[in-house]
Amino acid sequence: MELAQVRYFITLCRVLNFTRAAEQCNVTQPAFTRSIQRLEEEFGGPLLFRERSLTQLTELGRAMRPHLEAMLDAADAAKALAQAKLTRTTASLKIGLGPGIGAADVAGAVREVTRMLPDVTIHFDESSPAALVEAMLTDMMDCVLLPDHCDLPERINRWPLYTDRAAVILPKNHKLMAKDVITGRDIMDETVLRGERCGDFVDRLLAITSYSLHLQRCHSSTSQILDLIGAGLGIALLSDRLPLASHLVKRPFHEPEITRRIFLTTVAGRPLNPAAASFVKLCRAQTFS
């Protein structure tokens, strides 16, 4: 298929009128129609119903539209980033981080974007999955990292990035530090800080075991929980990927192992600016160990 054909089809999907779509694409209607017909031949069936005053997508057309739209966006984004690099375009990169998800894993991708576009402004926002998805849908956020088990609208794209494992975070000199691996039973006599915005590892543990834990609920972010651990208030189950200050230590948590998948999400069908598009591509292309 050709770039122009796909562009014509996507324009037609938006305006559902051959004459207006051909005008918008700056091409004669016969040439426009032939181009769509050739695309239909390639896909092996009609993409549109053509009735006198009504143009509608067929089932095949509806199925192909998001894929063709994504491919067209990718073609435009690859070129736009090349252009933006030449012209030192200013742009912003707005990344949402779901509960307990750090920026360390995507920091390399952010660095690459800033290397290519030095004038980019970076925004990180930590919030609940619902608030972040709402921000994305209202165009306040380019992409969001979210854990599994989030209710996402159908129009949200999601790509798995990595698996997050629970680790026990302790202050240095804590008695559990001597253990290489900490189990659920080991923490039953400890005060466990349960941060509302720190990931739901404790909830996941309680959902699959009958353990009775001494929980200290905290309406706080991960960095505040880490401060509280350092002050000796208790220990916490957090992501094993969190970088820690030198006065804290982490130990793997086993029996049971608590994991969650982290996904990169964007709004389907919404073109991203060159900075955000390249960030998403970088994240999708690589593997996160």
Next chain:
Amino acid sequence: MIEDDVIGSLKSRLAALCAARQEVAAWNTAYEDAVAELNRSGFLQHAIKEGEPFPDFVLPSAEGKLVSLKSVLDRGPVVISFFRGEWCPFCQLMLAALAEALPQIEAAGASLLALTPETGGFPLLMKRDNNVRFEVLSDVDCGVGLAAGIIFRMPKLYRARLESVGINVPERHGNSAWFIPVPATFIVQQDGLIAWRFVDADFTHRAEPADIIKAVQGLTGQV
């Protein structure tokens, strides 16, 4: 001088692999259907041609860097080769042949970029498994391939064949479009125009490294 083990050797290796595969009836049917479908639809007429500009791009590399075509062109001509994916044994042969030809391509003053629609670390796997030193870039969602006019949707029979042997293309691409490039090779001269190309609807046919080397040497005058 172009060495004999590079000249023509890829063609015979590809033919041998193709002959072996054709003994598997299910593979042969899917293969013949895919090639016939591309020939029937006149697919190849969409591919960009010699004298046309190659679409400018910035894409992520296997190692997580952004690579700009313009930056690579600043150093000399660029050989851009499209691959179907890490799972494709014909691509693996092509990659190995290009890895072998790389010193001569570089000696002639050119660079080599491999583009694949695969994501999720597969470009890095493809690079490591085939001991490749050149850049392997992820053409995420086939955007550059589309601009080059070499993307098609895998026919049903071929999709079913891949699924039956456990190759999860949607997972590898990060989408369920089943779009894939024909394994074309372009040589882009420093002004961004295409100086030479190889495009074939039959994915078992690839550009011969010896022809690539000769074309690059013709462009730069370096051996």
